[in-house]
Amino acid sequence: xxxxxxxxxxxxxxxxxxxxxxxxxxxxxxxxxxxxxxxxxxxxxxxxxxxxxxxxxxxxxxxxxxxxxxxxxxxxxxxxxxxxxxxxxxxxxxxxxxxxxxxxxxxxxxxxxxxxxxxxxxxxxxxxxxxxxxxxxxxxxxxxxxxxxxxxxxxxxxxxxxxxxxxxxxxxxxxxxxxxxxxxxxxxxxxxxxxxxxxxxxxxxxxxxxxxxxxxxxxxx
Numbered sequence: 001x002x003x004x005x006x007x008x009x010x011x012x013x014x015x016x017x018x019x020x021x022x023x024x025x026x027x028x029x030x031x032x033x034x035x036x037x038x039x040x041x042x043x044x045x046x047x048x049x050x051x052x053x054x055x056x057x058x059x060x061x062x063x064x065x066x067x068x069x070x071x072x073x074x075x076x077x078x079x080x081x082x083x084x085x086x087x088x089x090x091x092x093x094x095x096x097x098x099x100x101x102x103x104x105x106x107x108x109x110x111x112x113x114x115x116x117x118x119x120x121x122x123x124x125x126x127x128x129x130x131x132x133x134x135x136x137x138x139x140x141x142x143x144x145x146x147x148x149x150x151x152x153x154x155x156x157x158x159x160x161x162x163x164x165x166x167x168x169x170x171x172x173x174x175x176x177x178x179x180x181x182x183x184x185x186x187x188x189x190x191x192x193x194x195x196x197x198x199x200x201x202x203x204x205x206x207x208x209x210x211x212x213x214x215x216x217x218x219x220x221x
């Protein structure tokens with residue numbers, strides 16, 4: 001199914017094929033691991049940015065091979081910081097998809113994402129394992145640039161964006177049943193709003209990111 005002329009937006013049928021491909025890839029052993037790291041990176045980066053925006057200071061970010069991560073910080077508005085992780089991951093996935101809709105700028109988009117990983121590495125990576133994971137993510141964005149065709153580059157970026165949004169949609173489920181751990185419990189202790197409500201809000205936000213992505217594709221027809 002060809003893409004629209006002069007546009008990085010796929011036709012609805014192609015969008016569904018790419019979404020199915022993303023669904024398959026996020027469930028495959030080993031292959032899905034770098035994309036779990038990518039969602040975790042955006043999650044912790046969002047915590048870090050929320051900290052800085054609300055007047056706090058980030059000490060460092062730590063990432064783990066199983067997709068978990070931590071943002072170590074002081075100060076800032078804890079409600080905003082706690083909420084931003086899962087919300088931010090979904091938002092970054094949505095923004096990545098929008099970056100893959102302009103053929104003339106797609107290589108710049110990969111460069112921006114690579115620079116974002118590099119800047120995070122310089123500012124907030126302090127341990128070897130986190131450094132290795134961030135280097136792997138940098139390669140994930142750099143490697144496709146060897147392809148000259150912008151259509152292929154856009155397709156790869158769209159699929160990656162969909163995988164980030166799908167991982168952001170499923171990640172909050174891991175918080176179910178956790179006692180005294182996780183962002184939902186933190187927000188519950190700060191606001192007296194039950195953790196399951198925060199989890200529900202994150203799920204809705206991730207679902208809306210996918211929905212608005214689909215709506216833009218559909219509206220372009």
